[in-house]
Amino acid sequence: MESVAPRTSSARSRPATAEDVARLAGVSRSAVSRTFTEGASVSEATRQRVVEAARALKYRPNLMARSLMTNRSFMVGVAVSHLDNQFYPEVVEQLSDQLGAIGYRVLLFITHGNTELDPMLDELLRYRVDALILASSSLSSALAEECRQGGVPVIMFNNTDLANRTPAVAGDNTHGAAMAADFLWAAGHRRFGFIAGIEESSTSREREAGFKDALRRHGADRPMRACGHFTFDGAMAATRQLLSAPTPPEALFCTNDHMALAAIEVARSEFGLTPGRELSIVGFDDVAIAAWPGFQLTTYSQPVAHMVARTVGLVKDALAGTKDGQCHHIIQGDLIVRASARRPATGIVRTPEGQEIWRRA
Amino acid sequence: MESVAPRTSSARSRPATAEDVARLAGVSRSAVSRTFTEGASVSEATRQRVVEAARALKYRPNLMARSLMTNRSFMVGVAVSHLDNQFYPEVVEQLSDQLGAIGYRVLLFITHGNTELDPMLDELLRYRVDALILASSSLSSALAEECRQGGVPVIMFNNTDLANRTPAVAGDNTHGAAMAADFLWAAGHRRFGFIAGIEESSTSREREAGFKDALRRHGADRPMRACGHFTFDGAMAATRQLLSAPTPPEALFCTNDHMALAAIEVARSEFGLTPGRELSIVGFDDVAIAAWPGFQLTTYSQPVAHMVARTVGLVKDALAGTKDGQCHHIIQGDLIVRASARRPATGIVRTPEGQEIWRRA
DNA sequence: TTGAAAGCGCTAACAA
DNA sequence: TTGTTAGCGCTTTCAA
Numbered sequence A, B: 001m002e003s004v005a006p007r008t009s010s011a012r013s014r015p016a017t018a019e020d021v022a023r024l025a026g027v028s029r030s031a032v033s034r035t036f037t038e039g040a041s042v043s044e045a046t047r048q049r050v051v052e053a054a055r056a057l058k059y060r061p062n063l064m065a066r067s068l069m070t071n072r073s074f075m076v077g078v079a080v081s082h083l084d085n086q087f088y089p090e091v092v093e094q095l096s097d098q099l100g101a102i103g104y105r106v107l108l109f110i111t112h113g114n115t116e117l118d119p120m121l122d123e124l125l126r127y128r129v130d131a132l133i134l135a136s137s138s139l140s141s142a143l144a145e146e147c148r149q150g151g152v153p154v155i156m157f158n159n160t161d162l163a164n165r166t167p168a169v170a171g172d173n174t175h176g177a178a179m180a181a182d183f184l185w186a187a188g189h190r191r192f193g194f195i196a197g198i199e200e201s202s203t204s205r206e207r208e209a210g211f212k213d214a215l216r217r218h219g220a221d222r223p224m225r226a227c228g229h230f231t232f233d234g235a236m237a238a239t240r241q242l243l244s245a246p247t248p249p250e251a252l253f254c255t256n257d258h259m260a261l262a263a264i265e266v267a268r269s270e271f272g273l274t275p276g277r278e279l280s281i282v283g284f285d286d287v288a289i290a291a292w293p294g295f296q297l298t299t300y301s302q303p304v305a306h307m308v309a310r311t312v313g314l315v316k317d318a319l320a321g322t323k324d325g326q327c328h329h330i331i332q333g334d335l336i337v338r339a340s341a342r343r344p345a346t347g348i349v350r351t352p353e354g355q356e357i358w359r360r361a
Numbered sequence C: 001t002t003g004a005a006a007g008c009g010c011t012a013a014c015a016a
Numbered sequence D: 001t002t003g004t005t006a007g008c009g010c011t012t013t014c015a016a
Helices: A018-025 A029-035 A044-057 A063-070 A087-101 A118-126 A141-150 A173-186 A202-218 A232-243 A257-271 A304-320 B018-025 B029-035 B044-057 B063-070 B087-101 B118-126 B141-150 B173-186 B202-218 B232-243 B257-271 B304-320
Strands: A075-080 A105-110 A131-135 A154-157 A168-171 A192-196 A224-227 A251-254 A280-285 A298-301 A328-331 A348-350 A356-358 B075-080 B105-110 B131-135 B154-157 B168-171 B192-196 B224-227 B251-254 B280-285 B298-301 B328-331 B348-350 B356-358
Touching: A018 A029, A018 A044, A029 A044, A063 B063, A075 A087, A075 A118, A087 A105, A087 A131, A087 A304, A087 B087, A087 B105, A105 A118, A105 B087, A118 A131, A118 A141, A131 A304, A141 A154, A154 A304, A168 A173, A168 A304, A173 A202, A173 A251, A173 A280, A173 A298, A192 A202, A192 A232, A224 A232, A232 A251, A232 A257, A251 A257, A257 A280, A304 A328, B018 B029, B018 B044, B029 B044, B075 B087, B075 B118, B087 B105, B087 B131, B087 B304, B105 B118, B118 B131, B118 B141, B131 B304, B141 B154, B154 B304, B168 B173, B168 B304, B173 B202, B173 B251, B173 B280, B173 B298, B192 B202, B192 B232, B192 B257, B224 B232, B232 B251, B232 B257, B251 B257, B257 B280, B304 B328
Parallel strands: A075 A105, A075 A131, A131 A154, A154 A168, A168 A328, A192 A224, A192 A251, A251 A280, A280 A298, B075 B105, B075 B131, B131 B154, B154 B168, B168 B328, B192 B224, B192 B251, B251 B280, B280 B298
Antiparallel strands: A105 B105, A348 A356, B348 B356
């Protein structure tokens, strides 16, 4: 490098501070602060001059500095295990939107289903997030207790942790899975298969229990079972395993859509079965792809927007100190009837939105 | 509520500060600070006592406070337009992972393709993020200039903004689209259709130019054209429009996979066409779903991990002050050959990973 | 309504 | 290696 770059006046200039603005406007720092604080008492005259000076200097209040005094960072930590299925991206998008609407931003953590995520969350807490939302990730009771002590509300999403008594928002796993069983039974199926998600997750366990209990009530045989670990490849393998059995199942319930879609793919491409005809497949979530013409997946819906709204409500309550007694918030869904599973003779009704859902007799 | 909840000693206790730790350990605040600062000089003895005291008090350094002195928040703002296609969730996941590996966290912004996102980004800058990554979102040159002045590096991802001279990382749009054209030409097609994304986006424009220029070189007729706006529904409509023409195209190039998948769905379910036989469809991105048995989408790949690695590299350089001359970083991909488009007689080779790709003669 | 002053929790010069 | 001191940019009493 032969020549020294000229130091243009604009280069490297540090962002304007409240002090700078105050000086230019000929007022005190406090006046500047008040101008940028909702509902503080400033005369219209000074407010005017401050705003003008701020604009001239392109002043932006430093939220980090503010948080030091207010103890509010206006950030919410969101931990999610993966973004490679269809459900969680929608959850994250909704969280970002709905938290954004009340002035909060999402600090994202992707845990990769790591069970040992305490270190990650520990780090997250250094950022002094105002709340922690755990979407399908859990934390140790020790850390949960620390959060409680530290005044950081923790809310679980689509996953519950009975031991911790941590507030949680989830779909109606038991009911949804039971509906799936009842629906398949009503369609005349008698030989069932079940594909589990992650064995340890409350979500998978509850859906399994709901499914099996309902089958038992009907007097059905125990379903065949395989584990798909909530992954696409895992579900493909699980489907192969079930469909290769000497007497394969006539109907398959998968604990989420991501796996149900994998099951459809395998059934079609490897076993030449048409879902809805030779094999019935039911999922859980009602992700966008489930409605694509090529899948037409019958599935129990999790209304993400509602679930997120409830979650954000819990965040607000917790931040406002409104202690809310109810710990687990269960959000009802519907069994959306499409073409991937045989239709029962009765019980299918059409909603005003034009969707078909199934109601028990 | 009849009884007042007992104030347990642990409840509402504010998190421990460096001061608290110092007092308990019998050292100064600086000693505590140094203990938690990489490569600071502390004797093993004091370090020991500090760590112990910190553990006892469950001390966690407050990164907000630290950032006030260091001017480093260890947060990177990531603005992404949507999470409802297949590409961006993967990008966000990679960004989170790779930034996480160098100690940075993602502060997420979802812009919903809002062209007027300056207010959003303006707000983001209040958080004093150390860098800003714009994935398929652009910002005004005014704000870009402000960022530069404020010392916040801005990097565009999968989207370029020639006017701003903002550093950008993108796939090889021109080359990829030309490859798609050459591939379809080599397969013997002569009547082409093109589905655009968002008209204003550099991504869509470059892919359109690359595709059309290549066709022109072959002496082909101008392709029929429709706009899918990068959305699934938009692409379905666009496909219907093209396939309903009196002389519909034999081959369709879509500017991303999300739209190509929509095209496959419509071609199959509404026109009874089998992609790869009666109609060839080529996409761009190579998202995970493209490889599903039911789609087998031929597409030009964008190696997300590589692209993100380059992006993170730019962030590091910018933060280290290593000014990097090259402004647009173009990452090469491959034309992944699957079954959604007719195969040319020559040029298909198998990679060591077992994937088929196409090389021009 | 306004400004002065104290302080949020931390780091970084500077002496010791 | 350590402690003291002076801030980082902001909010918030407290008097005026």
